Amino acid sequence: MIVINQKKAERIEQYKRELIHYYYILMTVILSVFALIFTTIIPDRNMAWYLYGGLFLMVYTYLIIRKSYSVNVLVHSYIIIAAVYNFYVMLVFWNNSVASFVWLMPIPLAAYVFFSRKYVFLYCFFVLINIIAGYIISRDFNFNFPKHSPEDVKMTDIILIISNVAVISLLLYFKDKIRKVEIYHEIEVNKLASQTKPAYTPEKDSFFAEELFGKIESIMREKQLYKDVHFNISKLSAELDINTGYISRAIRSQGYPNFNNYLNVYRIECVKKLLHENDLEKVTLMYIYTEAGFSNQSTFNRVFKQMEGATPSEYISMIQMH
DSSP states (O other), X not given: OHHHHHHHHHHHHHHHHHHHHHHHHHHHHHHHHHHHIIIIISOOHHHHHHHHHXXXXXXXXXXXXXXXXXXXXXXXXXHHHHHHHHHHHHHHHTTTOGGGGGGGTHHHHHHHHHSOHHHHHHHHHHHHHHHHHHHHHHHXXXXXXXXXXXHHHHHHHHHHHHHHHHHHHHXXXXXXXXXXXXXXXXXXXXXXXXXXXXXXXXXXXXXXXXXXXXXXXXXXXHHOGGGOTTOOHHHHHHHHTOOHHHHHHHHHTTTOSSHHHHHHHHHHHHHHHHHHHSOTTTSOHHHHHHHTTOSSHHHHHXXXXXXXXXXXXXXXHHHHHO
16 A cells, blocks of 8 residues: 555655746746747837846756655746746736736636645735735836737737646646546546455344444443534544444444444433533533534434434423423
């Protein structure tokens, strides 16, 4: 199992490094094209030098670190630096083109490929903050950026859209390859589990279920685990150090529909015991049902009615009549 997990991690790491490599090549081409456009076709000296500077910094940095680097650190750093670098470009074209902030769009997708869902939401928020900041600054400050004709803007917008489609396609392609590795890993794990599973016989299974149920009953009575509001089958599994699937089968073998039903039987019995033992004029019903492990009154009322055929108040009235 450890070997399989290690192979999965190594393969995914390899694909992520390949993605970074091809992304740098693609961005080198894209920045070179835009730099040449602003040098020759649409003369804008400031923008041209800004793009050449970004191109040099990106290529030079990657050449230095390409042999040994942390994938996560590099991607986090690049996303933040690229967004800051793009901010000037976004301001220059803010009043000329709605595509001025398009370069920020692949950032959440990149986070989805490389990181957990938490970072996807964080980088979505990061992109939103960048766009809001660009709007406020472009509205409140006048930088006297060079004006570009509609034809020039149309040309750069078309190249910009094509470039972003290429970047997004690259990200999706490698995300698909990484997902396939994860799927094949799950298949291998399931196959290994089925190969190591002991031979099944009804007699063995029945005996094991009965023996396990005895252990469950013992620990539930001794430790009164049902009184924990957050108690569930996973906690019982950890307590017994036994798979939840075996626990479910053992409980069902004794006629209980599921674990929750079994747990509620204990809790309702506890409630009934507390109702008989306590002075109901001095103790609240809330104290009783929370002491038995119920988190709220609506759940308690529903379960009590289902199991006892009467509401808690009706049951209390019956007790007081006797």
